[in-house]
Amino acid sequence: MTLDELIIQCKKQDAKAQGELYTMYNRILFAICLRYSPNYAEAEDNLQDAFLTIFKKVEQYNGKGSFEGWIKRVTVNTVLQKYRKQRTFEIVDEGQIVDAEEDPEIESEEIPLDFLLKIVQELPDRYRMVFSLYVMDGYQHKEIAEMLGISDGTSKSNLARARMILKNRIEEYNAQHNT
Numbered sequence: 021m022t023l024d025e026l027i028i029q030c031k032k033q034d035a036k037a038q039g040e041l042y043t044m045y046n047r048i049l050f051a052i053c054l055r056y057s058p059n060y061a062e063a064e065d066n067l068q069d070a071f072l073t074i075f076k077k078v079e080q081y082n083g084k085g086s087f088e089g090w091i092k093r094v095t096v097n098t099v100l101q102k103y104r105k106q107r108t109f110e111i112v113d114e115g116q117i118v119d120a121e122e123d124p125e126i127e128s129e130e131i132p133l134d135f136l137l138k139i140v141q142e143l144p145d146r147y148r149m150v151f152s153l154y155v156m157d158g159y160q161h162k163e164i165a166e167m168l169g170i171s172d173g174t175s176k177s178n179l180a181r182a183r184m185i186l187k188n189r190i191e192e193y194n195a196q197h198n199t
Contacts, residue, residue: 023087030078038075045088046071049095055152056099058141066102070095096157100167103145131190139189147182154179 021029021040029037050067057063074094081090140148149168153159154175159167161175168175 024083027078027081027087030075033075038071041074042071045091048088049091052092052095053099054137055140055156056096056103056149058145058148066099067095069102070098073098096153097167100149103149104169131193135193139186142189143182143185147178147185150175150178151182151186 021037023044026037026041026044030041046067049070050063053063053066053070054060057066070091074091077094081087140151143151150164153164153167154161161172161179164170164175165172170178
């Protein structure tokens with residue numbers, strides 16, 4: 021069955037088509053969920069919630085743009101909506117903002133991908149969300165602020181703090197593994 025046929029069948033709530041769509045995209049969407057979730061188990065829950073939302077809203081997909089792009093946006097929005105309800109974001113005084121556009125220097129050693137994923141997941145929720153949206157998904161601070169219900173300044177500050185935490189963790193890793 022082609023992707024277009026799968027989408028048509030999913031719009032008819034066909035369970036077999038939904039299963040095929042799940043098989044086709046679960047790995048891609050799970051990677052997104054891992055970036056926004058504090059741990060593996062919560063990422064699994066978020067993936068299930070995302071697919072429920074996708075199947076519920078598939079009628080809204082009108083064929084404009086890529087379907088994969090659409091389901092990725094639905095996934096990100098589903099996960100962010102969950103965290104927005106938890107009020108994990110703090111308001112930051114604009115005077116506290118560090119220059120978030122300046123990347124901290126990180127020694128480029130061989131760092132395992134699983135370690136990088138682990139330290140991103142260990143970031144406080146507010147930092148992990150902004151970091152993932154800005155660095156991994158390419159959103160601008162204004163867009164992030166709107167998505168998370170925070171100010172541009174809070175987005176910039178949270179990104180800068182996330183980068184500093186990650187830089188420190190990577191430096192610790194390098195110190196332990198390069199002695």
